[in-house]
Amino acid sequence: MHAPQRSAGAAIEIRKASKRYGAFTALNDIDLHIRPGEFMTLLGPSGSGKTTTLNLIAGFTDISSGTLEIGGKSVTGLPSHKRNIGVVFQHYALFPHMTVGKNVAYPLTLRGIKGDDREARVKRALDMVKMADFAHRYPNELSGGQQQRVALARALVFDPPLLLMDEPLGALDKKLREWLQLEIKRIHRELGTTFVYVTHDQEEALVLSDRIAVFNGGRIEQIGTGRELYDSPATLFVGRFIGESTVLRGSAEISGDETVMTTGGQKVIAHGRLAGGARPVILLRPERVALKRPGADVVSGENRLTGTIAEAIYLGSGSKYEVRLADGTIAVVRGPLGAADFGICDTVDIAFLPSDLILLPDDASADVTLT
Amino acid sequence: MPSFSRILLGLFCLLVAILLLAPTLVVIPMSFNGNKSLAFPPVGFSWQWYENFFSNPDWTTSFSNSLIVALIVAVVATVIGTLAAFGVSRAAARTGGLLRALLITPMVVPGVVLAIGIYAVYLDTHLVGTVTGFVLAHTMLAIPFVLIAVQASLEVFDRRLETAASSLGAGRLTVFRTVTLPLILPGVLSGALFAFITSFDEIIVALFITSPYLKTLPVQIYTSITRDADPTVAAVGTLLFIATSLIIIAGLLLGMRRGRT
Numbered sequence: 001m002h003a004p005q006r007s008a009g010a011a012i013e014i015r016k017a018s019k020r021y022g023a024f025t026a027l028n029d030i031d032l033h034i035r036p037g038e039f040m041t042l043l044g045p046s047g048s049g050k051t052t053t054l055n056l057i058a059g060f061t062d063i064s065s066g067t068l069e070i071g072g073k074s075v076t077g078l079p080s081h082k083r084n085i086g087v088v089f090q091h092y093a094l095f096p097h098m099t100v101g102k103n104v105a106y107p108l109t110l111r112g113i114k115g116d117d118r119e120a121r122v123k124r125a126l127d128m129v130k131m132a133d134f135a136h137r138y139p140n141e142l143s144g145g146q147q148q149r150v151a152l153a154r155a156l157v158f159d160p161p162l163l164l165m166d167e168p169l170g171a172l173d174k175k176l177r178e179w180l181q182l183e184i185k186r187i188h189r190e191l192g193t194t195f196v197y198v199t200h201d202q203e204e205a206l207v208l209s210d211r212i213a214v215f216n217g218g219r220i221e222q223i224g225t226g227r228e229l230y231d232s233p234a235t236l237f238v239g240r241f242i243g244e245s246t247v248l249r250g251s252a253e254i255s256g257d258e259t260v261m262t263t264g265g266q267k268v269i270a271h272g273r274l275a276g277g278a279r280p281v282i283l284l285r286p287e288r289v290a291l292k293r294p295g296a297d298v299v300s301g302e303n304r305l306t307g308t309i310a311e312a313i314y315l316g317s318g319s320k321y322e323v324r325l326a327d328g329t330i331a332v333v334r335g336p337l338g339a340a341d342f343g344i345c346d347t348v349d350i351a352f353l354p355s356d357l358i359l360l361p362d363d364a365s366a367d368v369t370l371t
Numbered sequence: 372m373p374s375f376s377r378i379l380l381g382l383f384c385l386l387v388a389i390l391l392l393a394p395t396l397v398v399i400p401m402s403f404n405g406n407k408s409l410a411f412p413p414v415g416f417s418w419q420w421y422e423n424f425f426s427n428p429d430w431t432t433s434f435s436n437s438l439i440v441a442l443i444v445a446v447v448a449t450v451i452g453t454l455a456a457f458g459v460s461r462a463a464a465r466t467g468g469l470l471r472a473l474l475i476t477p478m479v480v481p482g483v484v485l486a487i488g489i490y491a492v493y494l495d496t497h498l499v500g501t502v503t504g505f506v507l508a509h510t511m512l513a514i515p516f517v518l519i520a521v522q523a524s525l526e527v528f529d530r531r532l533e534t535a536a537s538s539l540g541a542g543r544l545t546v547f548r549t550v551t552l553p554l555i556l557p558g559v560l561s562g563a564l565f566a567f568i569t570s571f572d573e574i575i576v577a578l579f580i581t582s583p584y585l586k587t588l589p590v591q592i593y594t595s596i597t598r599d600a601d602p603t604v605a606a607v608g609t610l611l612f613i614a615t616s617l618i619i620i621a622g623l624l625l626g627m628r629r630g631r632t
Contacts, residue, residue: 058538080537081546093535097553106549107539154539 452517500582
């Protein structure tokens with residue numbers, strides 16, 4: 001038995017889309033293009049508009065303004081049951097009065113598929129999620145992970161060109177979540193269907209996605225691959241939401257092609273300058289920063305800030321340090337095993353090259369949203 | 372050896388059980404009375420009152436009248452009450468609450484008040500003593516019971532299942548037929564049963580809108596007992612007692628089987 005046939009995924013084209021509930025704007029003028037067969041994750045904190053976007057694509061809510069095309073056709077006004085899109089919900093939403101087999105057969109029955117053909121397709125779909133032995137069970141006899149696999153089979157059994165998933169692993173424990181992430185990735189690879197996945201978990205987004213759209217306050221802050229978002233975030237919000245980071249603030253001066261920031265009485269030099277005279281902040285990634293004894297191992301051109309170790313955490317695969325800098329900022333530093341050991345209250349320098357820091361315009365909303 | 376307080380509790384429970392059941396159970400021996408009197412304890416033994424119930428047209432027609440009216444009421448009230456329950460539970464909270472209070476009034480208003488009003492209107496519209504008249508009046512009385520029963524099952528129904536069904540390709544009617552209705556069916560069925568019983572044993576309104584040509588069973592029982600203390604009443608009572616007991620036992624057995632899966 002093979003998985004359901006490879007089908008061409010559908011492209012999604014969202015232009016200038018907004019969604020308002022009375023005076024509240026859930027989605028503010030977003031543009032989003034999803035390629036056929038792509039695994040796109042909508043990532044953001046709760047209330048950022050990612051689920052609203054998914055509901056618009058699924059047809060569960062109407063768009064207030066803007067356009068939405070699926071597979072090159074406008075779907076404005078088309079009810080959800082005519083869109084031919086698979087949807088997987090966080091709460092599984094299996095029909096409790098039907099067996100697993102009946103649940104998976106449901107969308108086929110609605111499409112007039114009967115008899116042996118239907119049985120064969122149900123079996124293929126259940127094989128794909130490794131649930132074929134459970135066809136005669138009722139949903140309440142299954143664990144959460146099993147129910148979600150059945151829900152996935154039900155959403156894919158009719159070969160939709162597009163599958164939407166709304167935090168499908170949110171209710172499951174970490175081990176199961178990680179295993180199902182790989183299952184979902186495998187199924188996506190096998191089918192070629194376009195997947196749109198909503199999550200607030202940035203690690204999950206990085207594991208699964210071809211590209212990630214980061215939502216904040218009803219807008220899309222940035223769309224890109226995980227690497228693009230991590231290495232060159234467009235906004236402070238994206239930089240802080242994806243991965244760990246340290247934000248340095250201070251008074252900045254432009255000198256030639258460099259930005260010089262004074263933070264806690266010490267200078268940090270960054271290459272380049274921000275356009276438009278925005279107030280700059282400096283974002284540091286923990287693994288791009290080295291921990292050194294004060295004044296030791298100087299590399300030419302590197303920035304050094306002195307602080308004291310506030311926390312030292314042994315992680316098995318390495319160590320993590322929190323360093324309190326002169327102005328009270330906590331800098332996070334990750335070091336491999338075998339690096340010099342430091343203890344709490346030791347005075348140290350954090351050292352980083354200008355090419356390893358990220359210069360971004362300050363954005364107060366990035367702090368508010370994350371706390 | 373059970374303690375004294377356990378024995379006392381047992382005796383008390385027995386007393387309450389006797390208090391609840393005795394009026395019903397007294398009817399059974401009375402229905403086999405040998406004499407033509409509604410007396411307890413009965414004298415002698417005979418099946419004659421059962422024979423009378425099945426052969427006397429007064430009893431058979433009133434029984435079939437009640438059955439017909441109650442069956443129609445069960446269907447009509449269940450349909451209207453179920454739709455009302457949907458409206459109430461899916462309207463905005465305030466509107467829903469108001470509508471619900473309005474729909475429940477027939478249950479709260481004293482029966483005599485309703486009966487007088489209905490009688491006055493029926494005199495003008497020539498509905499006294501008609502099946503239509505009975506069905507209309509009893510449907511009104513039965514709707515609150517259906518509403519309450521169906522609303523209770525709608526409250527525990529997960530509406531997100533409707534969204535899921537819709538995403539799988541089901542239109543609104545199909546969603547209702549294949550997902551919503553099967554899941555609220557226990558509520559709908561118990562609503563229908565309540566509606567049937569409400570109509571079948573309704574006496575107050577029936578006494579007002581009855582006519583010599585159309586009597587329901589409760590009216591026939593009432594006139595027969597006030598006019599000539601006919602022991603057939605006891606036979607009818609016994610038959611109804613057995614019928615309702617069977618329905619309840621069947622319901623319990625069904626519930627147990629459902630609970631097991």
